[in-house]
Amino acid sequence: MTVTQEPETNPIGFGRMQRKEDARFVRGQGNYIDDIVLPGMLHGAILRSPYAHARIKSIDTTAAEAHPKVKAVITGALLETLGLAWIPSLSADVVAVLATDKVRFQGQEVAFVVAEDRYSARDALELIDVDYEPLPAVVDAKRSLDPDAPIIRDDIEGKTNNHIFDWDAGNKEETDAAFAKADVVVTEEMLYPRVHPAPMETCGQISDMNKVTGKLTIWCTTQAPHAHRTIYALVAGLPEHQIRVVSPDIGGGFGNKVGIYPGYVLTVVGSIVTGKPVKWVEDRSENLMSTSFARDYHMHGEIAATSEGKILALRTKTLADHGAFNNTAQPTKYPAGFFHIFTGSYDLEAAYCEVTGVYTNKAPGGVAYACSFRVTEASYLVERLVDCLADELKMDPAELRLKNFIQPEQFPYTCKTGWEYDSGDYPRAMRLAMDIAGYEQLRAEQVEKRARGELMGIGISFFTETVGAGPRKHMDILGLGMADGAEVRVHPTGKAVVRLSVQTQGQGHETTFAQIVAQELGIPPLDIDVVHGDTDNTPFGLGTYGSRSTPVSGAAVAIATRRVRDKARLIAATMLEVSPDDLEWEKGKWFVKGDPSTAKTIQEIALAAHGSMELPEGVEGHLDGSCVYDPPNLTYPFGAYICVVDIDPETLQVKVRRFIAVDDCGPRINPMIVEGQVHGGLADGVGMALMEVIAFDEDGNCLGGSFMDYLLPTSMECPSWELGETVTPSPHHPLGVKGVGESATVGSPAAIVNAVLDAIGVRHADMPLTSAQVWRATEGRPFRTDLAIE
Amino acid sequence: MQVTMTVNGKEVTRDVEPRLLLVHFIRDELGLTGTHWGCDTSNCGACVLWMDGEPVKSCTVLTPMAAGREIRTVEDLEQDGVLDPIQQGFVSQHGLQCGFCTPGMMMTCRHLLDHNPDPSEHEIRVAISGQICRCTGYENIVRSVRWAAEHTTSEEVSA
């Protein structure tokens, strides 16, 4: 293979450009949480429960406290005296920081040791004696509402079952009517198993409470520094102006680093108790066993159609396993996230979606792993159901999709569960993907191979996402509206700084946001500093997740920069002694209409704005602008994915031979970065479809607690990705861009699963499609992948 | 116990606990934080450095086992202010996103190129198969290594 096109070094605006942040990363000079060392810093370690469900009878910390290097041992009893044993969850529940009454999942936090070094802190954990009384565990979500199921949340007054919520969207009667008149109805039980984002860097925090100034400084692997600060202020009663949250370089987030974990709170308490900075960085098992998992949706899906293949309606009844505490991070009004976008890319007569949330004895969390607030589950459900329908009707799955797509002229399109899709051209993307794949030839090859007994499969998935949350009148997290601020300032010498509320975890914000300013103002990206991840130095906003950075903060930056440009126009008019109306903008300068040589560059204007020149009436000095962007709607990126697999007939091992991904996320600010985002998401899809699952045994033991058991895709499982693009701008976004961070993670699993099932001629089997599962599927008895219980 | 080894060409001697992992020695004792740590089970390769010219997972080596050996870390790739072609390749081909796996990947790939200057895509994939990247889907890492194979002399990049 040859290398791709070299990126331009320095486009002034959109285009391929090497990343500004890479200079430090390739030299090993990134500054991640565990790289930070403060004078006198102590190290924390967490004692965790070996049981999924047990009553704590007593905790004896005497021996641990006597360890010569231990500075403090913190238990739930101590936290209770501070009012910090429980903290509010992100979804109207509470989460135990350290267990006081019971442990409710394996790996739950029981005690925290602070010691001089990380090895001693670990040693001291062994010295803590906890007397547990094991209780029966609720492991199977489908049994959690049985009348005799043990009650997990007896801490909630009057709680007599494991039910969390019932929620629905769409119109039940209309949907039932559409099903009643349908020629064909296909029904399937599908599990989207529990998986984990598993960024390469685990989660961690350093807290430093300065007793003299009263200022608490926090360095944290957080995707949402401002939200963390406000939550600390609300929960711990600390004054918000005395809290500074810094996100240093983050080694991948994927949603894992949105919420506040008990370990984070414990470093704060540890620092208050010891008067020293305290660092805690979780190990990999802690990361996989206790921090935000993803999915765990048990979906009963139904699709109704005419015998000609016109899809009429979709219906689902879904059981959502939220673990021991309801701590999913999502907009308040949406307990099942945006799952009701399960209407997908199709023009339907009706749709109805019901979700019930339940507690089980598993780790809490629930929205993570690049899922766009449960669009992943929704997209998988509809794209699998469409394939099941194609199988029933003996129709080609591409043809069936093309027949049912929402057509370009139908946008903006309000779907049957209420989302207003902003723009799209689905047939164009689908046909492009089929062209790149050589779809007809692949089908011909498959026929030949089948005749020889070889197993080859072709799978399609067409996804529509809803991202960039969101309009603040509909969307908030813990009462905080989902709008984000941005500030742009041009220095006297014409260099600039842009300050963001969002935080990069590898997405390349330092480059992309500089390119947005460059596009709007004509200042080269290398002359623009991007400041992010520090609450003392950036405007408020809710952070990076749900593919919202470019849809929300990208818009904020574009508008703030346009405000700078408008101000520059007034100043340029005075400088040129003309009316502002006589000026026209060309990248980097205001010039007199019809006389391009009479112009002032943005750099000249910046100097004048800071100089002694008399400024026009009503214009203050300096050159800056800001914006708080409240998105009028979400954005709806989409894409057509085609996967080709070969399956070894002897071992039934699946090999992804090709993967074609056509993405439409609107105009691409830096196409190189966008492609990188897509590549990463496609690898996630391979992992989830074929390898990744966090299962449990009947006692609630976690069976995916290390990389020996929780298998992630390597270079050998991933093919060389084949990408394509179409561009359909969002009509309501100032740059037309839609966000792409999660598209491939959302869209790819269904394509791979559809390909495998196409190869073996089985209607459905649950992920991950390991050889064992493929074998069981070919025998007609696929198993439940979430339980190690036969 | 006292341990002496050569790290990036300089001899270092430290008193350490025998159980101290080499990755922690390099990071915490020497402050060379370019070498990362990502798992408990020797699966991820974020910790790869060279010991006597061979890439090893430094989370799998006890510090005393490195006594008398030559260690080379990511900090040593750049020489006299000039990036190694593998570093330039990763920048040029967008072979990194969060950068966490990157030092380990580059150390493995530098070793590959030293022994196989013109590796095929498959050979590159095999070489990095013991390491995990969660961001790039590996595609651009492979392209970065090919870039380095095609640009053997170091030349300044804009990075």
Ligand code: FES
């Ligand atoms: S830290 Fe994961 S292999 Fe060494």
Ligand code: FES
């Ligand atoms: S670049 Fe993030 S893990 Fe590889």
